[in-house]
Amino acid sequence: MEWRDRIVSDPEILVGKPIIKGTRISVELIIGWLANGWTFEQLLESYPHITREDILAALAFAADMMQEEQYIARHKAAA
Numbered sequence: 001m002e003w004r005d006r007i008v009s010d011p012e013i014l015v016g017k018p019i020i021k022g023t024r025i026s027v028e029l030i031i032g033w034l035a036n037g038w039t040f041e042q043l044l045e046s047y048p049h050i051t052r053e054d055i056l057a058a059l060a061f062a063a064d065m066m067q068e069e070q071y072i073a074r075h076k077a078a079a
Contacts, residue, residue, distance in 0.1 A: 003064065006057035018061060020054045023047075030058040 008021045018027040025047055033043055040055055 001053075001056045001060040003057040003060040006054050007061045020050050020058065023049050025050055025054075027058040027061055030055055031062055034059075 006021050007018050007027060009016050009018050013019060013024060014026055019025060020027075020030075030043065030050075034055075040052055043055055044050065044052065
């Protein structure tokens with residue numbers, strides 16, 4: 001999944017948080033609902049402006065960010 005086609009960041013929208021392109025729905029919101037047990041179907045019903053591919057892009061974005069050295073360095077510094 002190439003998340004870069006669907007996930008954008010604009011300082012004028014949600015203070016620059018990564019969002020689904022063309023919406024104000026953040027990656028953080030999607031990941032949070034999934035972490036709370038929501039299904040893809042529940043997300044799609046509650047947020048009709050997004051698609052299954054958008055949800056997958058949010059997950060791919062989160063996975064890529066977890067692999068970034070910056071995350072690792074911040075985590076170690078906080079410990």
